[in-house]
Amino acid sequence: MKKTLALLLIILLFSNCEDNDDNLSMVDVAFEFSHTWENDEINANNLTSIVVTNENGEVMNIARIRYLISRIELTNENGTTYSFNGYKFTDLSDVSTYNFTPDNNRIPSGNYTLKFVWGFNEEDNIDGEYLDLNSASWNWPTMLGGGYHFLQFDGQYNINTSPSSFNFHNGTARVSTNPNVFEQNFAEIEFATTIEISNNASIEVVMDFSEFFKTPHTWDLNVLDTPLMPNYNAQKMMQANVQSVFSIGTITQ
Structure with a gap:
């Protein structure tokens, strides 16, 4: 009798597992x-014509914006994380780089939170490793720690009075007191917003570039x-300011 009951329990257990999978x-x-x-869209059509004003009051135009993120992942309510391969290199002058569809992009429906890395973390930021980034002249100078840029944002400011160039470039931070010491300067971007996914979905991530110039550092x-690339304090300020740049936009499904 006991063997029969045990067998029935095993059958029921497997039956429930199969039902859950189905x-x-x-x-x-x-x-x-x-x-x-802020509230103005930037895209390939207006990238070099839009005029903006930063928090400090400088009137700016834009010549180029390129950036990189990596290690995109979604975590469900049970704590299971789905990591997506590859990295996303975006050039705002090229609309084909705005979207990212990972090769391994199939997940169970459910409620998720989103997380990714701004730039490359220490494990991925390997000097000369990525042929496409090398071809794009995305390398960070070896004397400044090597690896790759996280951001190139170039243009002019005070354009209505006395125009001057700026090169807002972000990457590894070389310690000013010891030029042979480098700090990994990536940031982990985590969103508290719960994303409900019930069907094939496109998740919009909005970048507000004005935040690079005002939060928390004006x-x-x-x-x-x-030059800002060898400026340790500037690099650490960029690392802090990037935390407020991203937000979750529309979920299309």
Whole structure:
């Protein structure tokens, strides 16, 4: 009798597992990045013509914006994390780089939170490792720690009075007191917003570039315009300010 009951329990257990698997709805996810300066959209059509004003009052135009993120992942309510391969290199002058569909983009439907790395973390930021980034002249100088840029944002400021150039470039931080010591300067971007995914979905991530110049550090381009790559304090300020740049936009499904 005991053996019969045990056998029945095993059968029921496997039956329940099969039912759960059958009810599991798998969906495809993709990511769409849009770009703004406060409430104004920035795209390939207006990138070099839009005029903006930063928190410190400098009137600016834009010549180029390129950036990189990596290690995109979604975590569900049970704590299971789905990591997506590859990295996303975006050039705002090229609309084909705005969207990102990972090769391994199939996940169960459910509620998720989003996380990714701004730039490359220490494990991934390997000097000369990525042929496409090398071809894009995305390398960070070896004397400044090597690896790759996280951001190139170039233009002019005080354009209505006395125009001056700025090169807002972000990457590894070389310690000013010891030029042979380098700090990994990436940031982990985590969103508290819960994303409900019930069908194939496109998740919009909005970047507000004005935040690079105001939160938490108000940026004075008259003091910090160029060169910023070897400037340790400037690099750490960029690392802090990037935390407020991103937000979750529309979920299309």
